[in-house]
Amino acid sequence: MESLEHSDSQRAERISQTSADAHKSTYNVPIMRSSEGYTKPDPKELERHLHSLRRFHFAGHGAEFGVQSSSVGGYIPALLASYWNVSPVRYDYPLILYLDTAAQSPRCQSLDLFLRDQISGLAQARDGMRILADNIGRVERFVQKSLDRDQQLIPTLPLLLEAVGPLEAELQLSEENNRRLRGDFDALLARVPKDSYLLGFGDLAHFQLMGWVSHQVCLLRYTRFMGEVDSLKSQLERLLKIERTKDETSRYPEALSHSVGSALASEVNFGQLSRLLGKHRGTLQMSQERRKRIEGVLDVLNDFLCKFKPIPISLFCDSGHSDLTALPVAHWQINIFEQPVTKALGYFEQLAAEWAGLFRAVRIAHLEIEDGYVVGYHDIWFDQFDWSAFSREEVLLLPSVVVAQTLEGVAHSELHALTRLLLSGYPVHAMISQPSVRNFGVDADGDPLCGGHFELGYLGISQREALIHQTTAARPAHLLKGWSAALDTTRPSLHVFPTTERANLSPLQKWLYQGAMLEGRAHPLFLYEPDRGRSWAQCFEFGDNPQPDSDWPYSELACKDDREQDGSVSLSFTFADIALLDPSSHRHFYEIPDGIDEQLVVAVPDYLAMSAEQALRKIPYIWAVGADHRLRRLAISRALLLTCHQRLRFWHTLQELAGVHNEYVLQAIEREREQLTLAHQAELVTLHADYAAQLEQVRAQAVSEAMQRLASVLLQSDWHAGMIPSMTSFPMAGAEILSVAQDSMRDQAEAPVVAASVETEAAEDDALSFDDPWVDSILCTSCNDCIKINSRLFVYNEKKQARIGDASAGTYAELVRAAENCPARCIHTGKPLNPDEPNLAALLKRAKPYK
């Protein structure tokens, strides 16, 4: 089933656009007074104000304490300032309701969007339809006024036709333009579905919408079912007819004549024909018992086809719901009883028993047509056949049974009956209206915040077996989503609606008021469908609320300062803002006098987020705007603050059920994060250890290599010729090498045999290497100086440290220059390869320190 074809964001865009239009003509941007914008009261006066404010906050309304409580009747919440004048505001309503014949599904759409869609579809073929397009809002306003007056479902075409005259009178067009307007209007009307209806917003809007949708759904289901019953009836009649031909008497001349008809009576000799047919015509005849059973089924099917009139909804309510008698009789059958929930349960049992007879007949018909009826089994089965054996399709064919009750009515006398209903498994739907601002058990003229709020929807969820739907007609898309689900389930359902409790409001004001209840978390939307799955996440839907992730919805309010400079302020819409819309709650507000220390007052959302210590001595407030369009802060009483706190806690519960800021999820995330951090730290420790081990290995290897070369040098040198001090000239690892060298020397002294051996090996090495130039690569700093002198004589190894490449590719002079330039002093010149090189004597002298 299709519901509204536009989203909340589209609505918000349209409303804000409309509001923006309204701003241009009627909306005065509120003024935020700066601290210089008033005369500072005398400190003693200020102290007295503060005292009064505190007494008001803690003690309540305060008149008995001598507090001069200001009247806040002229204020509205600051975020509703743009709705001070609501007349230019346009919204979802009127709705157009029609059956999409292609999809075989009921559809609802805002009339405004529907008409604009049709015009844009026609515009290209009709030269833009500019006049009608520009003035379609006038048509909509005319329709809206008619619907506000009648509060009924009205057929679309006649009402739109009525709008043409006033439109022409308002526009006063030329004859030519008037003719074009008429032509365009006729084209538009031709696209309006014939059996469509218009619905305006009002106290019964949810009943009317639900009734119309049920009617359409039932008609579609019954049409299909009656086709099935008709087909079964025909097949059973054919079966009996065939059976009759198997009867011996059917070959008698009279029976033959009867079956052929009178037209051939003079042409055929039926006596002769009877003798020709003989005694053996036909096969086995069905049993008397079966024939009787089929005839009985046929009686039931015929009775249903002749007498059935679809009644989509049987509505049970008490005498306090006399307004419901205004609902269309085509959609609703009203039954008034003092205990409607109890009565509805009894009625369903009776209804189910009646329909069990029909469904039994249909099932037997199917079996008989397929010759599948087994007496020994099916007789017992059908003897016990009642609603609990109904298939899903059969349950959905039952006329809907609905109970309308108030929360007070349920709580005072039928809470047990409602619980029974929710656990019964009967597809009975309860529509309960619930005051959203006033707490449970408070009289209309009592303080609405006494006691606590009864969350009936939440109570319903706790039963787990029924579809639970907390909704409002102000959000028809959400209403239809839940109602469509209820019409498609075999379970009971509970639908909780808010009551406006302000009879003197216009439909638009009521719509705004109900919308504000959603914003202020007074009546959160949710839908719990147990059929959707096994987990809460699958069954519970909560995302249709404004800003579901936040405690309170917030938005920017455009304002001006005393010098007409534009600015804005970010505000949240809280339950206290809703309470300000309810005159019976005005005793819980007190205008904060100018000059009060800013540190002592705090906005309600911030106050609720504070710890008890932080909130100590502070006074919570909301922003409001008065008839002078000035923004003022209104302190709220402690009772109202506690109610805000309760509503916020309930909101948090719903958020958690929906997985928003769910503590279990947050804890699981935290646990996972801790485990990941620990794993990461462990990995880091391992990496550090590996790195340190590798480093140590490289270092040990480097020292070992250096020591081997050093040992070579030492073993070739005179120990006592001052060699050890010269080791300090090694720029890298000098200390380690020195230490190792000293160890080596000590070892040598202690172990002459080993030293002799090393000396022998060193002598061999010297014989091999010290005539040739070489580079102590491990000490090379990769400065590139030697490479620049001769890039063939010096090359880099794989670690980018220099070594001798082709010793014959350079001169001894280049070798000596490189050795002299080398900052690491790691180039060793060896002996000249070319004894004829010029200036060799001088070069050998310079090379002496680098051999």
Ligand code: SF4
């Ligand atoms: S001059 Fe010395 S330190 Fe520089 S790259 Fe050549 S060998 Fe290495």
